[in-house]
Amino acid sequence: MATETLIWLIPLPPLLAFFLIVLVTNRSKALSHTIGVGAALLSWLGSMVVFFQALRVEHLGEHPFLSSINWLQTGDTWLRIGVQIDPLSAVTLFFVAWTIFMIFIYSVGYHNYGQPKGDHDRKGLPPHGATVTDVHGHSHTVLSVEPMYSRFFAFLGLFAFGMYTLVVSDNLLTLFVGWEIMGLCSYLLIGFWYGKPSARAAMIKAFMTTRVGDVFMLLGLAYLYSATGTLNYREIFYNPTVLNELAHSASGVLGLSAAGLISILLFIGAVGKSAQWPLHVWLPDAMEGPTPVSAMIHAATMVSAGVYMVVRIFPLLSAGAEGGHATTAMTVVAFIGAFTALFAATIAVAQNDVKRVLAYSTISQLGFMIAALGIGAYVAAAFHLVTHAFFKALLFLGSGSVIHGMEHGVLHTGNHKVDPQDMFNMGGLRKKMPITFWTFLIGGFALSGFPLVTAGFWSKDEILTDAWKHAPVVFVVLALAALLTAFYTMRQISLTFLGEPRTKEAEHAHETPWTMTLPLSILAFFSITFGWVGIPEYFPILGGIPKALGFTPNWFHEFVHGTLPLLPEGGAHGAMLALAEAANFDPIPLITSLVVALGGLALGYIVYKNIRPEQADPLVKPLGPLYPVLKNKYYFDELYDFLFVRPAYWVAETFTSKWMDRVVIDGILHFFAHLTGVIGNAFRDYFDKPIINELLGDRVADVVQKIGHWAREIQTGRVQQYMIVALVSIAAFGALFYYLLVLAR
């Protein structure tokens, strides 16, 4: 099979799985998960084949795999859609395929496949456990299987289809299609347990917040399409003439160039999807969904799609940059990214829910990538995108495993008041759940950027190095964020796994089945090794190892940097791309990386290594009034509710439908109807009744009637009288005729 054909086929198995499960097999849990996982396996296989095929192509950036077809008639022309694998999509495909496949497997264990049906479980609510009696006649409560097990795999399948579509697209339109399908799945999966009011609210919040970004993105697409006549990547981003033209035509808005405005419109889409400030509020609430969903959609793939899109449009974003100066659009991007990175990290410090910490950490890490793009380091952004996907998926799955273990403990003690997600209820889990602990530790260290061995170190270091070179302010902000990252990560690890169990439930926690620990182990493997493909050549000692072993030094950079090969060196874009060039060795960013990572980890360990039960968070005192502010996420939810949600509902319900439609518009109509009635009545009362009826109708009738009455007098019925009348008449008429005929002559 031609590689191009294979690329077309990659997204399809999960879609087929979705339809099969929904239409046919939804009653059989075994069949449904077999189809689901089988489809993920097929797509994974296809992706791996394509990935390794892509590696074998020399200068893949200049000769990517391409294939397209006509899709939509537009006048005499067609809008074409198609697939493309260039270096960026190849590496994205690699991590997407791995994380998706791993999470499919993990979901089997997470949703308690093979466990009995729950006693009181109901569709739309999480399983509550089942009572079983063992051979000795003891009855105890165990985890029960998810009542909507099949549905979960169907939704995951549809989601995987959306993500694969996005990655293999060769144009922004099908990217948007995949983007929105993922949005739908995110909505459906956040609200998977739709019976919970909190989940129901979170699903709508997620959809609507990202929709803010999406409508701007749609405008960006319309603008770009109008301006260039195409949405194909290669026809726009690889075409210096088009880019130049866009960079030098004014948009008429805020003095931006067309390229700048389009980039910002598209970027707002990414702000929504990648949960950047100020559209970050949905992601923490999205943790209402089952943990595999958080891992896949809200850490590894969908939220990464925003960053992926900005990497894609990087040539447009940087179009017009002269002499290494960033464009306005880039400055905006850098600001949003850096601000979000620090802002979210501060919130993460004060969260107690094991998943919420990770949610804010995701926002913060995505901010790192966005900031990197804003300063022109698009390769570093892509690198962090990949490593982050691995270690953050790992951390989420690890947290799911922890929650699962805790739920086991909760069912054992029967005390349902204990929140299995609150880290202050945990402690000492390292002994109960060793695989989860070690893999979580690897993931946490990668997130913190633990030096040399973890992937996160290499990708974060690359961002910091580039920031140091080109935007010292961004560097300082990101370094501070990195310090906080290491701190809250170690806080999380210490509270969860170290010390002694703080509750009975934590004492009875239990390691999870292999379907959950195997994906953890594989992701842990990548969380370490994937960093090695991006060790800079100039790095002391380690930088030379790949060369000595016969590999390409800093392979990742070489490979992904080739994504944008066609742009002329030294031109407007070439200058900007020079920012992305590997920098020479500079000790300051490296030392900073080491200090913030190790310092943050050490600090976190010291503060949280031995928290006793019922003890308050040691941060409460030193932070003082700042602590509740952080804990309540700077009150953004309340602020938005006050500023946007309530007014919007008021405008919709009271202003538009009550006042404008019912009172004003209908009032005018009713007034006219009333006026018509008044005029009609007036005609009746003042014309019809007096003139027509009385004057003409009734009077004529009266006169006739009176004549009739009078004439009735002669109708007596007496023959004699008639004879007299006849004689009188004859005499009278005779006299008349005589007068007329004789005398009058």
Place this chain on the structure above:
Amino acid sequence: MMDFIISNLLTLILFTPLLAVLVLILLPGEQKSLLRWTAFVLSLIPLLLSLVLWFEFDPNQAGFQFQYKLVWYSALNSSYHVGVDGISLSMVLLTTLLTPLAILASFTIEDRVKVYMALFFLLELGMLGVFLSLDLLLFFVFWEFGLVPMYFLINQWGSEKGEREVWGGAKMPARVYASFKFMVYTMAGSLGLLLAIQMIGGVAGTFDILELYQRWTSLNQPLFGIQIGAVKSIAFWAFAIAFAIKVPVWPFHTWLPDAHTEAPTAGSMILAGVLLKLGAYGFLRLVLPLYPYESKFFAGALAFLAVMAIIFGALAAYGQDDFKRLVAYSSVNHMGFVVLGIAAAAFAADTLDANIALSGAVLQMFNHGLSAAGMFFLVGVIYERTHTRNLNEMGGLFPLIPVYGGILIFTSMASLGLPGLNGFVSEFLVVRGSWPIFTLYTALAMIGLFFTGAYILKGIKQVLHGPLNEHWIGHVSEINARELMVIVPLMVLILAIGVWPSWILGVINNAAAALLAGL
């Protein structure tokens, strides 16, 4: 036989509904089941004939096909002239598709089944007549004709609950109010239309639309002592207001939520599915070609009203607690995109953008026909089970009716414009086409698009999600086979257009190009 059918295809499509009425009249009134099935089977004939038409139609040939002309009022130079192009073809297909589905959806009607079914066929006749006429007088006759059956459907078979207060505090039953408002409002618009039509016919000496395209537009002498431009402007507004009421364009829209809400389920399906398209079709068939200059001149005003419809339609929908009213307002929102596309096309007729906007508008008409009919049907399904339309009284029904829930989410997403389903393609085309022409208005329309999400999600949230309202256990049953037969064809088409739009867009695109080339 086949030759006869092909050569008289449009007349056959147009008058088979009348034949169906005759058949129904002969059947015994108390045999309800027989009446229903006869009506359903007979309604498939126009559909089959339209499918023949669809496949016999040559999309690459510009102009009208299958034309048939017969002298009707020779004294007035008016004739029975019918014909189709790509735009009317898609509308004819929509009409003949939705009618059988609406009849199938009406199987739960128990009251005066015979009259009810007969009225539906008369309604179909009226709508098809508008789409097929190429004679202005004929067009007007059918335009008015369609009102009558719909009036009775709302007035007699509409919802029995509810009251509306009018000026001065008087109250009347809601369905009486709604049917009256629908009828009088539309007729008020028709008044100007009739006068303008008579004037045009008198001045040009013909009512033939194709001839008028040449004769009326080329007039440049003063008429009745008034500048021709002024006369044309007045006539333009007479046409435009009549059609704007029907679409409906903001602020002429308030009859719609009342009529849609009070009509029986199948009536709402046809009302939203086809009747609203008559207005938009009027703009395309008559206003743009007869008044190219005035259309361009007033396009900005029209676009403004369209954007108001998009924004306030969505907002009003979001503000409803009545599920059916929510869906009704969504029509205002969606039809706004149709008008925006038409306005953009009128403003810059000679550009590619105009072509894209116009194709998008026509496709949006078709798509809205599918999704709105589907939504109204689904509202009807849930109403028949709960006997309430109040969203606050529902809630958490998903576990009881998972299949219905899935279908509701699917159809809602089509209405929301989710990529992969039909609504996205047409809305994207309209936005793409309008952006370079009316940039600000297109940007403002995004507010409406945003709130489209809000009201769609509100509907799903209130019906399906949340804690289960225990009251409904045992009362709400899953969607049945007959109901599936209604909704599944719509879903298939929604998906088919979303994934592979070119099968229908090809036909529409060429017709739009031809229309614009003629301006």
